[in-house]
Amino acid sequence: MKIAIPIEEKNIETNVCPSFGRTPYFLIYNTDTKESEFIDNSAAESSGGAGIKAAQIIVDKEADVLLTPRLGSNAADTLKAAEIEIYKTKSGSAKDNIDAFIAGELSVLKEIHAGFHGQGR
Amino acid sequence: MKIAVLSGKGGAGKTLVSVNLAAVEQESAYIDCDIEEPNGYLFFKPKDVSVEEISVKIPVVDNELSNGCRKCVEFCNYNALAFIKDKLLIFDEICHSCGGCVLLCPEKALTEKDKVIGKVEKGASEQVTVYTGILNIGEASGIPIIDNLIEKSRSSDQLTVIDCPPGSACSVIESIKDADYCILVAEPTLFGVHNLNMVYELVKLFNKPFGAVLNKCLDGENPAKEFCIEKGIKILAKIPFDNDLGMLTSNAEIAARKSDRFKDLFSDLLDMVKKEAQNEAVTKS
Numbered sequence: 001m002k003i004a005i006p007i008e009e010k011n012i013e014t015n016v017c018p019s020f021g022r023t024p025y026f027l028i029y030n031t032d033t034k035e036s037e038f039i040d041n042s043a044a045e046s047s048g049g050a051g052i053k054a055a056q057i058i059v060d061k062e063a064d065v066l067l068t069p070r071l072g073s074n075a076a077d078t079l080k081a082a083e084i085e086i087y088k089t090k091s092g093s094a095k096d097n098i099d100a101f102i103a104g105e106l107s108v109l110k111e112i113h114a115g116f117h118g119q120g121r
Numbered sequence: 122m123k124i125a126v127l128s129g130k131g132g133a134g135k136t137l138v139s140v141n142l143a144a145v146e147q148e149s150a151y152i153d154c155d156i157e158e159p160n161g162y163l164f165f166k167p168k169d170v171s172v173e174e175i176s177v178k179i180p181v182v183d184n185e186l187s188n189g190c191r192k193c194v195e196f197c198n199y200n201a202l203a204f205i206k207d208k209l210l211i212f213d214e215i216c217h218s219c220g221g222c223v224l225l226c227p228e229k230a231l232t233e234k235d236k237v238i239g240k241v242e243k244g245a246s247e248q249v250t251v252y253t254g255i256l257n258i259g260e261a262s263g264i265p266i267i268d269n270l271i272e273k274s275r276s277s278d279q280l281t282v283i284d285c286p287p288g289s290a291c292s293v294i295e296s297i298k299d300a301d302y303c304i305l306v307a308e309p310t311l312f313g314v315h316n317l318n319m320v321y322e323l324v325k326l327f328n329k330p331f332g333a334v335l336n337k338c339l340d341g342e343n344p345a346k347e348f349c350i351e352k353g354i355k356i357l358a359k360i361p362f363d364n365d366l367g368m369l370t371s372n373a374e375i376a377a378r379k380s381d382r383f384k385d386l387f388s389d390l391l392d393m394v395k396k397e398a399q400n401e402a403v404t405k406s
Contacts, residue, residue, distance in 0.1 A: 052212060
């Protein structure tokens, strides 16, 4: 199984990034091989629609699960179309959250925000 | 002649100035480009209103025809498209209607459909033709509505007053593109000066002849006036902070139609603008 996480730096002990669409990097962790892959998020520089583009990147990496503190509606729609499961991270590093997910301690992300494209709409 | 009325913030007096200028000219056109919150019609109460829906083109996909090349996904600068599980997802509200995806698709899997984003109303108030642009709530951009409004004013030789949206963004740029003269309406506060500076920089950038109207003037210091003097901006008129004017306006009355005092004030302003615009035209040619 492949787990995707938005992260602030390219190592497994780094913090989870509070933004999904504009995170600088993603960690793709393979639970079968225990390998970590760090990828640049080319969506971060988008003028708009960053969440959709970031979701496309996650989908193309064939992730099965996304761990994120929050998510906008367009990104959520894209990930749901790809049947990717979305779980809410808790405090701690990317590694802590992977361990927590494997231990079944993370809950499904339920609150999807409207996105920041409307700027307060 | 087309006069655009701008201010960097809402509530400075754009609509007050606009409706009164159109009213004193009598045979004129008033165009409300403040499409997110149009309010000129509240004053004019136009009759015989006709409505035209305004739509934009957005893509629709035939997934049977798509070969999954993703040229459209990569092309879209707004990321309005995603390709998931052999299907193209289209985010209508992100799309800016450029049509690029449809042009690029090698399989002709993309076509366009109309999406209504708002409307333009046209009516009459005495001899003023009143145009109102209205953007539907939730739509990201009303530029196509402003385009339609400006296009309508092109066929007329009448004096046209364009009531702009607040600020200095794309929608204002679109609203002033045909204007022969720009009136910057300012409040006598520091915040007012900041906002006046925004529209001042905008009209300079577009080389539009312009002058300022100082609204809500009281005795004593007026930072907006000081700014105008410092920058050499022509002060076209000073509108007093006046109880009668406030009362008429609060009751959605057009002051120039109700009171000779305000009729004179706005007639003088209109004469001044016409003279200034003519001078500019002479200087330029």
